[in-house]
Amino acid sequence: MLRHIHLKDHFLETRLFTTRVVVALVFMVLAMLGLIGRLFYLQVVQHELFSTESEDNRVKIVALPPNRGLIFDRNGVPLADNLPSYHLEITPEQVKDMDATLRGLGAIIDLRSEDLDRFKKMLERTRRFDAVPLRFHLSEEEVAKFSVNRYRFPGVDIAVRLSRHYPLGKYAVQPVGYVGRIDENELQTLDPANYSGTTHSGKIGVEKSYESLLHGTVGYQQVEINAQGRVLRVLKTTPPVAGQNLYLNIDFRLQVIAEAALGDYDGAMVAIDPNTGGVLALVSTPGYDPEPFVNGIDRATYKALQSNPGKPLYNRALRGQYPPGSTIKPFIGLAGLALGATDADHHIFCPGYFQLPGVTHKYRDWRPQGHGSIGLRDAIIQSCDVYFYQLALSLGIDRIHDFLSRFGFGSNTGIDVLEEKPGLLPSREWKRRTRNQDWYPGETLITGIGQGYLLTTPLQLASATATLSMRGQRYAPHLLYATQKPGDSALKLAPPVPLPKVDGVEPDAWQDVIDAMTGVVNSARGTARSIGANAPYLIAGKTGTAQVFGIKQGEKYNKNALDVSLQDHALFIAFAPVEHPRIAVAVIIEHGGHGGSVGAPMVRTVMDQYLLYSTP
Amino acid sequence: MSFDSFESSSHARKGWLARLHLDLPLLFGLLITAAVGLVVLYSASGRNMDMVTNQALRLAMAFAGMILVAQIKPQQLRLWTPWLYGLGVVLLIAVLLMGQIGKGAQRWLDLGVIRFQPAEILKLGLPMMLAWFLADSALPPRPWRMIAAVLLIVVPVALIAKQPDLGTALLVACAGFFALFLAGLRWRFMAWAVLLIVPVAALMWHYGMHDYQRQRVLTFLDPETDPLGAGYHIIQSMIAVGSGGIYGKGWLNGTQSHLDFLPERHTDFIFAVLSEEFGLIGAVILLVLYAFLIVRGLYIATQAQDTYTRLLAGTLTLTFFVYVFVNAGMVTGLLPVVGVPLPLVSYGGTAVVTLLTGFGMLMSIHTHRKLLAT
Numbered sequence: 001m002l003r004h005i006h007l008k009d010h011f012l013e014t015r016l017f018t019t020r021v022v023v024a025l026v027f028m029v030l031a032m033l034g035l036i037g038r039l040f041y042l043q044v045v046q047h048e049l050f051s052t053e054s055e056d057n058r059v060k061i062v063a064l065p066p067n068r069g070l071i072f073d074r075n076g077v078p079l080a081d082n083l084p085s086y087h088l089e090i091t092p093e094q095v096k097d098m099d100a101t102l103r104g105l106g107a108i109i110d111l112r113s114e115d116l117d118r119f120k121k122m123l124e125r126t127r128r129f130d131a132v133p134l135r136f137h138l139s140e141e142e143v144a145k146f147s148v149n150r151y152r153f154p155g156v157d158i159a160v161r162l163s164r165h166y167p168l169g170k171y172a173v174q175p176v177g178y179v180g181r182i183d184e185n186e187l188q189t190l191d192p193a194n195y196s197g198t199t200h201s202g203k204i205g206v207e208k209s210y211e212s213l214l215h216g217t218v219g220y221q222q223v224e225i226n227a228q229g230r231v232l233r234v235l236k237t238t239p240p241v242a243g244q245n246l247y248l249n250i251d252f253r254l255q256v257i258a259e260a261a262l263g264d265y266d267g268a269m270v271a272i273d274p275n276t277g278g279v280l281a282l283v284s285t286p287g288y289d290p291e292p293f294v295n296g297i298d299r300a301t302y303k304a305l306q307s308n309p310g311k312p313l314y315n316r317a318l319r320g321q322y323p324p325g326s327t328i329k330p331f332i333g334l335a336g337l338a339l340g341a342t343d344a345d346h347h348i349f350c351p352g353y354f355q356l357p358g359v360t361h362k363y364r365d366w367r368p369q370g371h372g373s374i375g376l377r378d379a380i381i382q383s384c385d386v387y388f389y390q391l392a393l394s395l396g397i398d399r400i401h402d403f404l405s406r407f408g409f410g411s412n413t414g415i416d417v418l419e420e421k422p423g424l425l426p427s428r429e430w431k432r433r434t435r436n437q438d439w440y441p442g443e444t445l446i447t448g449i450g451q452g453y454l455l456t457t458p459l460q461l462a463s464a465t466a467t468l469s470m471r472g473q474r475y476a477p478h479l480l481y482a483t484q485k486p487g488d489s490a491l492k493l494a495p496p497v498p499l500p501k502v503d504g505v506e507p508d509a510w511q512d513v514i515d516a517m518t519g520v521v522n523s524a525r526g527t528a529r530s531i532g533a534n535a536p537y538l539i540a541g542k543t544g545t546a547q548v549f550g551i552k553q554g555e556k557y558n559k560n561a562l563d564v565s566l567q568d569h570a571l572f573i574a575f576a577p578v579e580h581p582r583i584a585v586a587v588i589i590e591h592g593g594h595g596g597s598v599g600a601p602m603v604r605t606v607m608d609q610y611l612l613y614s615t616p
Numbered sequence: 617m618s619f620d621s622f623e624s625s626s627h628a629r630k631g632w633l634a635r636l637h638l639d640l641p642l643l644f645g646l647l648i649t650a651a652v653g654l655v656v657l658y659s660a661s662g663r664n665m666d667m668v669t670n671q672a673l674r675l676a677m678a679f680a681g682m683i684l685v686a687q688i689k690p691q692q693l694r695l696w697t698p699w700l701y702g703l704g705v706v707l708l709i710a711v712l713l714m715g716q717i718g719k720g721a722q723r724w725l726d727l728g729v730i731r732f733q734p735a736e737i738l739k740l741g742l743p744m745m746l747a748w749f750l751a752d753s754a755l756p757p758r759p760w761r762m763i764a765a766v767l768l769i770v771v772p773v774a775l776i777a778k779q780p781d782l783g784t785a786l787l788v789a790c791a792g793f794f795a796l797f798l799a800g801l802r803w804r805f806m807a808w809a810v811l812l813i814v815p816v817a818a819l820m821w822h823y824g825m826h827d828y829q830r831q832r833v834l835t836f837l838d839p840e841t842d843p844l845g846a847g848y849h850i851i852q853s854m855i856a857v858g859s860g861g862i863y864g865k866g867w868l869n870g871t872q873s874h875l876d877f878l879p880e881r882h883t884d885f886i887f888a889v890l891s892e893e894f895g896l897i898g899a900v901i902l903l904v905l906y907a908f909l910i911v912r913g914l915y916i917a918t919q920a921q922d923t924y925t926r927l928l929a930g931t932l933t934l935t936f937f938v939y940v941f942v943n944a945g946m947v948t949g950l951l952p953v954v955g956v957p958l959p960l961v962s963y964g965g966t967a968v969v970t971l972l973t974g975f976g977m978l979m980s981i982h983t984h985r986k987l988l989a990t
């Protein structure tokens with residue numbers, strides 16, 4: 001041992017060292033094999049997993065939203081189109097001094113403080129190489145001003161996006177509707193794949209009901225991105241397929257003329273082509289401009305629309321439910337003829353009122369002195385109430401209900417927009433179900449002159465008038481005239497939607513009622529004779545006045561003494577030409593007074609436009 | 617000793633090489649590895665030729681330094697050893713003091729002309745010091761000598777860990793351990809040391825580590841817990857390696873590296889770039905190159921003629937292996953992320969200079985042997 005301390009044993013030391021080196025070598029070989037094993041595990045065993053993850057890292061799918069289909073009227077006049085809208089965008093990484101840039105831009109373009117606030121908020125959330133919008137919807141003047149100064153603002157650019165535009169504004173808003181930003185609820189119902197990248201969808205009108213045709217099919221771009229998400233190159237593009245163009249049955253001229261004819265009145269007018277059910281005009285006044293809704297209406301504008309007493313957002317043509325008044329009489333008369341409750345020769349005596357047996361209450365005629373002895377034809381022409389009290393009584397409410405329902409009263413017409421209301425066609429069963437009350441005979445009487453529980457929409461009236469003009473041939477009112485695939489000039493016509501024909505009515509009965517309605521416009525005592533006298537085509541029609549305010553027994557209706565909001569609604573239904581009907585119209589003017597003097601001239605202007613000036 | 621006489625005759629045969637004191641296998645191995653490194657760097661830097669030229673210049677200077685060191689006789693190195701070690705420790709203390717003034721991590725010493733990390737000196741200085749100290753008496757060393765040797769290790773390691781540079785500290789500690797191991801550290805001491813590591817590690821965890829260091833360890837244990845934070849590096853690196861497959865995506869075609877998903881791709885994670893672009897085959901070839909260098913280094917150690925050179929050569933070689941293993945292990949998710957470059961391949965000058973200086977010493981040791989057999 002002593003020797004070992006003082007003297008070195010070279011042989012032993014070498015052997016010890018060599019042993020240790022061999023041990024280290026073994027460890028090293030094992031470690032290397034471990035590394036290679038790990039590489040084998042990652043690169044061979046798990047290769048597929050990591051390949052996928054690497055691809056997922058690298059490749060992103062970017063949605064390319066399709067261009068929305070355009071909407072035209074039957075003549076090809078655009079009702080909804082996509083216009084380029086100019087936005088000012090800033091790419092932060094290209095801007096050296098953001099404050100100076102914003103100051104400089106503010107000198108040439110109007111920047112409001114809310115624009116700047118929103119921009120600064122977005123700036124914090126956005127990646128440096130992504131453009132951040134600063135101002136939306138630049139005017140052409142602003143675009144020009146910026147373009148001239150563009151060289152001064154590196155990183156600032158004008159972006160063009162398509163924005164929905166409604167050239168006719170308020171004149172076509174009821175049939176066309178509008179689009180708006182997709183909201184939370186809609187996200188649940190829309191196909192998330194097809195709508196990735198789409199910001200707007202139809203909210204109302206044709207824009208909503210034909211959303212699936214208008215939207216189109218989304219396209220995709222496979223892009224390669226880096227770790228920061230910057231798009232480096234496009235790997236593959238599947239172009240989007242634009243939505244289909246829609247041609248509506250609407251004639252924009254009728255639409256404008258009807259709106260103008262209604263003037264300052266609150267009301268609605270619907271015109272239908274009886275041969276197809278095509279809706280030629282669908283107007284509700286006052287209207288409103290749909291454009292503010294497209295990119296989010298501001299609070300003040302919306303509040304103004306809501307507090308407007310004329311309720312512009314309320315589509316009276318589809319949703320307004322009014323007592324039809326005397327416009328129901330031709331249909332009641334037809335029911336009487338068809339069901340044998342009366343015939344063309346049957347006359348009654350009208351003393352100016354009607355009394356149910358054993359009851360003292362007097363049901364008044366609009367003409368206090370009465371119409372004397374009167375048959376169905378004159379009862380329609382002069383709108384005799386007593387005749388229809390009696391006829392309604394002999395028909396009974398159940399037969400009235402069944403017959404009127406065949407014209408579509410009391411149920412949705414099936415028009416191709418979603419907002420319509422069904423109106424109300426009362427029956428014994430209905431009253432029992434909803435009010436738990438018996439039906440009274442007096443209620444049958446007033447149903448016979450279009451009062452009481454009976455409610456119809458202007459669309460229903462127009463549709464029923466069209467059916468009457470076609471002697472029972474029925475079509476669902478239809479806004480869509482044709483569709484057009486993108487890039488295709490050919491139109492694919494939308495076929496009319498036939499409904500069950502009103503049958504069991506003798507041709508003579510149709511003829512008698514249509515003759516009577518022709519008399520309303522064209523005979524000396526007709527309630528709408530003012531428009532028949534100089535018409536170059538033959539019109540058949542029926543006036544109506546719907547009571548808003550119940551007049552007490554023994555009182556007289558005095559228009560001048562009543563507040564405007566309690567004055568009667570004026571109604572008028574008509575079709576023309578009588579022999580080969582091409583247009584059927586219903587109009588309602590809220591608090592307009594008498595249908596013959598107020599409504600009929602409005603209908604005449606629309607008919608003139610369609611029959612005399614418009615080429616089909 | 618007939619083998620040595622063969623060596624001496626080969627000296628005579630390879631005239632100029634012998635006069636330059638170069639070891640041909642090592643030189644070739646190093647040159648090929650460095651060349652591979654430049655090729656990978658070109659891709660990892662995103663075809664940045666400036667970076668490649670820059671690194672090539674550094675390599676050239678480092679190779680020149682290696683040749684220079686190879687001329688120095690081992691006896692001379694042995695003479696300088698304590699001074700070098702002492703200088704390293706003093707500079708470490710200086711850096712630490714400046715760091716306290718400057719508040720924060722301080723690893724660099726700025727000498728105006730050159731900026732360098734004193735820790736690099738210890739990468740060579742510690743193996744040299746231990747070889748010098750242990751060669752003084754017979755092997756295996758007596759226990760008190762072992763304790764003194766451990767102190768020689770602990771002082772610089774603690775100073776480096778304090779900077780804080782845990783990775784380098786561990787590597788320097790490793791080098792120290794290898795010296796002790798090769799000197800004949802008894803197995804039962806090693807067993808005791810392993811048992812001691814557990815409480816020491818626990819103490820380190822609670823008192824000796826910064827939060828980010830703890831986070832690194834936690835992230836290593838389960839990278840998925842923090843996929844976008846600290847675990848991101850490991851996950852992206854494993855994706856790069858794994859997606860390379862057997863044959864790789866091809867040079868310059870690595871998507872993980874070229875699209876910035878791979879962090880530190882031209883420095884610490886360059887092995888992932890190689891594995892992604894050249895696949896399992898490329899990675900194994902590089903590992904084989906390293907293995908060749910290591911085996912040659914160990915051979916030189918066994919052929920060394922005295923304890924000092926033997927221990928020095930063995931320790932330097934094993935430390936070289938640890939660099940390779942720790943870096944490749946980190947990149948493949950076997951080991952935690954510690955900032956260790958891949959020898960000769962990662963971008964950077966200091967590590968290469970230190971490394972090739974070490975190889976210069978190996979060459980010196982091998983080419984300055986006395987011909988005993990004659």
